[in-house]
Amino acid sequence: MKVEHEFERPAATGAAVHDRPVGSTADESTPPLRKWWVALLLVAAVAAIVMSVILPRRRAEANLVRETDEMAVATVSVVHPVRSAPVQDIVLPANVQAYSDAPIYARTNGYLKRWYADIGAHVKSGQLLAEIETPEVDQQLRQARADLATAQANLHLAEITANRYEGLLKSDSVSKQEADNAAGNFAAQKAGAQAAEANVRRLQELQSFEKIYAPFDGVITARNTDIGALIDSGSSGGSRTELFHIAQPDKLRVYVNVPEVYSHATKPGLAADLTLAEFPGRRFQGTLVRTANAIDQATRTLLVEIQVNNPTGTLLSGAYAEVYLKLPSPVASFVLPVNTLLFRSEGLRIAEVADGQRVDLKPITLGRDFGSEVEVVSGLTGDESVIINPPDSVVSGDRVRIAPQGGTGAQP
Numbered sequence: 001m002k003v004e005h006e007f008e009r010p011a012a013t014g015a016a017v018h019d020r021p022v023g024s025t026a027d028e029s030t031p032p033l034r035k036w037w038v039a040l041l042l043v044a045a046v047a048a049i050v051m052s053v054i055l056p057r058r059r060a061e062a063n064l065v066r067e068t069d070e071m072a073v074a075t076v077s078v079v080h081p082v083r084s085a086p087v088q089d090i091v092l093p094a095n096v097q098a099y100s101d102a103p104i105y106a107r108t109n110g111y112l113k114r115w116y117a118d119i120g121a122h123v124k125s126g127q128l129l130a131e132i133e134t135p136e137v138d139q140q141l142r143q144a145r146a147d148l149a150t151a152q153a154n155l156h157l158a159e160i161t162a163n164r165y166e167g168l169l170k171s172d173s174v175s176k177q178e179a180d181n182a183a184g185n186f187a188a189q190k191a192g193a194q195a196a197e198a199n200v201r202r203l204q205e206l207q208s209f210e211k212i213y214a215p216f217d218g219v220i221t222a223r224n225t226d227i228g229a230l231i232d233s234g235s236s237g238g239s240r241t242e243l244f245h246i247a248q249p250d251k252l253r254v255y256v257n258v259p260e261v262y263s264h265a266t267k268p269g270l271a272a273d274l275t276l277a278e279f280p281g282r283r284f285q286g287t288l289v290r291t292a293n294a295i296d297q298a299t300r301t302l303l304v305e306i307q308v309n310n311p312t313g314t315l316l317s318g319a320y321a322e323v324y325l326k327l328p329s330p331v332a333s334f335v336l337p338v339n340t341l342l343f344r345s346e347g348l349r350i351a352e353v354a355d356g357q358r359v360d361l362k363p364i365t366l367g368r369d370f371g372s373e374v375e376v377v378s379g380l381t382g383d384e385s386v387i388i389n390p391p392d393s394v395v396s397g398d399r400v401r402i403a404p405q406g407g408t409g410a411q412p
Helices: 002-008 026-072 135-170 176-208 260-265
Strands: 074-076 087-105 110-115 128-133 211-213 218-223 242-259 271-275 284-296 301-309 320-328 334-337 341-344 347-353 359-363 365-369 373-378 400-402
Touching: 087 260, 087 301, 110 135, 128 242, 135 176, 242 260, 242 271, 242 320, 260 301, 260 320, 271 301
Parallel strands: 074 400
Antiparallel strands: 087 242, 087 320, 110 128, 128 211, 218 242, 242 301, 271 284, 271 320, 284 301, 334 373, 341 347, 347 359, 365 373
């Protein structure tokens, strides 16, 4: 018994090895599994750190870059060109004049004997306006009539003598020379009598100018003489005296200087309206009747005449008026605000948002200037989105963002 116990007792040095029963494998597999679990835990910890720290940072950096890029894109407001009307309505200053307007001068010298019409008087054609006393002309006429009587007496005697000599020549009672002298004297006396008669008619006409008549129906707008005033017709080299001034107010001529750019559209027959400061809110109808068909080189304008009927005399000749002309537009044009224009060294440009995000600079040609707006006659189609207040540094290809409609500074 004692021997068996000693045989079965393991050695002291291997006691730790043979404590477990024979055939068990736990001491061989447990340590490697534990290492794998530790490794997995480390990997999971690292992944958690990456996901909780590094990835958010990366995401924040990406967001920052994207926001920076988006902030670098300018936000702009745009406006669309407005097509102008097919008829151009232009306003021009004009001068109103009477259809017929004439100063009345004397045709003979003398003193004013009497006048019959003062300023503002409505007179008819042929109405007596004044009488001039012409003693010198009257005396000259009397002398001329006496000279005519003398000439006619000499003519009668010369005619008798010529006829007598012509009869005597047939019987050879007088020479041929004497008969020719008588015939020549008759012809000379006849011419002298005709000259004297013409002088009498001249003086009679001059005497008829003692009476001043109205040349047409109208209104006396000026009277520059009075009874007893010396009248000088200017025939002797002196300065003429205007006695009266008469105007016909029932029809008016309105003269307008149309700029050269509108000259080809300004044709006779166009309707024109007149406005005057003394008649606020009221328009007077007129018609363009003729043009000068030539450009004034000093003003580069075309002179046109507009006729306006004025049967009641409401409009006064000499007044200042504004004329509204409706001219047909020769080309399709558009209207843009002036704050869309870019003045570059290469010419006038507008900045268009071509594809919703890229800038395209387009050349344009301007027409009329309306103050806060301008007319564009070429370079636009009407579909453009034009940037309002574009920066001076903008170039074609720049990225932009269109501000929402109704935002700050946005326009439809």
